[in-house]
Amino acid sequence: MNAAAGIGLVAAIVVIIVAATSIRVVFQFQRGVLFRLGRVVAVREPGLNFIIPVIDQMKKVSMRIITMPIQSQGIITRDNVSVDISAVAYFRVVDARKSVVAIENVHAAIDQIAQTTLRKVVGQHTLDQALAETDAINADIRQILDTTTLEWGVEVTLVELKDIQLPDSMKRAMARQAEAEREKRAKIIAAEGESLAAAALGEASDTMMAHPLALQLRNLQTLVELGVDKNTTVVFPAPLMSAISDISGFFARESAAASAQAPQTPSNGSAAVLDGPAVLASGTTR
Known part of the structure; x- marks a missing residue:
């Protein structure tokens, strides 16, 4: 009786152990890649899943978007300027089977290829393009990464340049360039103002x-x-002052004209002075 009870207890313990080792819980953001005797037989969905102990193995793969910083890279641009550029990449697994079977460590692989791609793409652009056309550079890096990582079951959703470090000499040169550009604009604006002022003064003088x-x-x-x-x-x-002298001269001329036009009294039968032909005493006209 005691032997039967012991056997029953051992059997219960074995069943509990087998049940515990055969139960697998897959979370909502995961997928379970099921291996049976070393071969992939299925990809299990989230929830409660059962496997055969010892024979089956399940590899859980996260399907969430992963943020991966790309460490600063020393890059020489197309115009031979040395810069240090860091970036950040966002990727997620879209095929759990490929991400486990096609590559050993997908995170390390994406990190390495992202670094090399960053150096390659930025090196094809000048410094001004790297500073002004970051959107185009980000799109080029993402496209190159997607071409490679899709074979691993991974999709790169976004790549962004995070920081661009310039040499001190280049910073000073860019500061001088910006200052010269500002001075040029100031001179152009001043010249345009002088031109408009001259035109307005010309119209005023005409008026x-x-x-x-x-x-x-x-x-x-x-x-x-x-x-x-x-x-x-x-x-x-x-x-x-010239206007005052002109007015004085005007009054003087008017006075002289008034004196000259005043009638004179005739004497000794001489003719009177008139504004017209001289009239003689006899009435004849000369």
């Missing part, structure tokens, strides 16, 4: 020539602006 009093009004406005600060010095612009 003043057509209306002489406009210049006098402008001179008076200038005197008013000078008087705002309670300045005791009075400035008379040269055009105003």
